Amino acid sequence: MKLKSVSTLALAMLAFGAPAAARDLTSIKKSGTLVVATEPTYPPFTYTQGKKIVGFEAELAELLAKQLGVKVEWKSSSFDTLLIGLGQGRYDMVIASHGITPERQKAVDFSNPHYCSGGVLVSKPGGPKTLADMKGKKLAVQLGTTYATRARSLPGLGNIQTYPNNTDALQALMAGRTDAYLTDRFVALEARKKTGGKLQIGALVFQEKIGIAFQKDNKSLTSAVNAALKKVQADGSYKKLSEKYFGEDIRCH
Secondary structure, eight states: OOOBOOOHHHHHHHHHSOOOOOOOHHHHHHHTEEEEEEOOOBTTTBEEETTEEESHHHHHHHHHHHHHTOEEEEEEOOHHHHHHHHHTTSOSEEEEEEEOOHHHHTTEEEOSOSEEEEEEEEESTTSOOSSGGGTTOEEEEETTBHHHHHHHHSTTOOEEEEESSHHHHHHHHHTTSSSEEEEEHHHHHHHHHHTTTOOEEEEEEEEEEEEEEEETTOHHHHHHHHHHHHHHHHSSHHHHHHHHHHSSOOSOO
C-alpha cells in the first residue's frame, strides 16, 4: 500500500465546484446498494482476483455495508479521479487508503480512521534506522506521495532522491545508490518479504490516519458508516479481518 497525494488543483476544483447531490442513507437503503469506489491495484488493501475486488479494505467495505443492510456495488477508477468522481455523485463512498489531511478535508468528509499507518525508514542491515542516523545519508522516496512531501519537512533529511514508484526506490536501495527508503510501514513489510528478509525496518517516523471518504455534508451516511465501523471493531470481526491480511490489528490506538 502507498499513501498517495492528490493535486491541489484537483482538490480545489472538487471543494469549490458545484458537486452533484450525494445519496443519503435513506436513498441508499431504499436502493439496497452502496456504491463504493476504489483503485484496486494496492494489495493487500484492494486488488483484483479475476473480476472480483478483494483485499482488506474491500472486505471491510463489505462488512460495513452488511451492517447497513445493503450490498456493495464496486466501481474502479484511477486514484487521482476517485475524489472527483465522489464529488460528482458517481459513488456513495471511496475506500482507497486515503490519508486524512487538512487539504483533503476541504474537499471531502472522512469517516473515523479505519486503520493507522505511517512512515518508516527501510535500509539494509546495519543501515540507518532513525532520522538521527540519516545525517549525511541519501534517502529515497516515491514521487507524488505524502511521503515525498513529509520528507522535505523532516529534520536531518538533506539528500532526498525521488523515484517514480516503490519498485524503483527499492531497487535503488538494494543497489546501494541510496542509504534508506522512506515508505509506508505496510509497503516496508511487503518489501522485506520480497527480499527474503534482507531489509531492516526502523521505528515509525510519523503516523498517518486513514479514512473512508464521503461527499461533503453527507452526514447521514458518514454517521451510519462510523457507527458500523465502531460495531465491527467491537465485535471482533474487524480484528479477525485485520489479522487475516496483516497478522495484527491495524486499527488506530
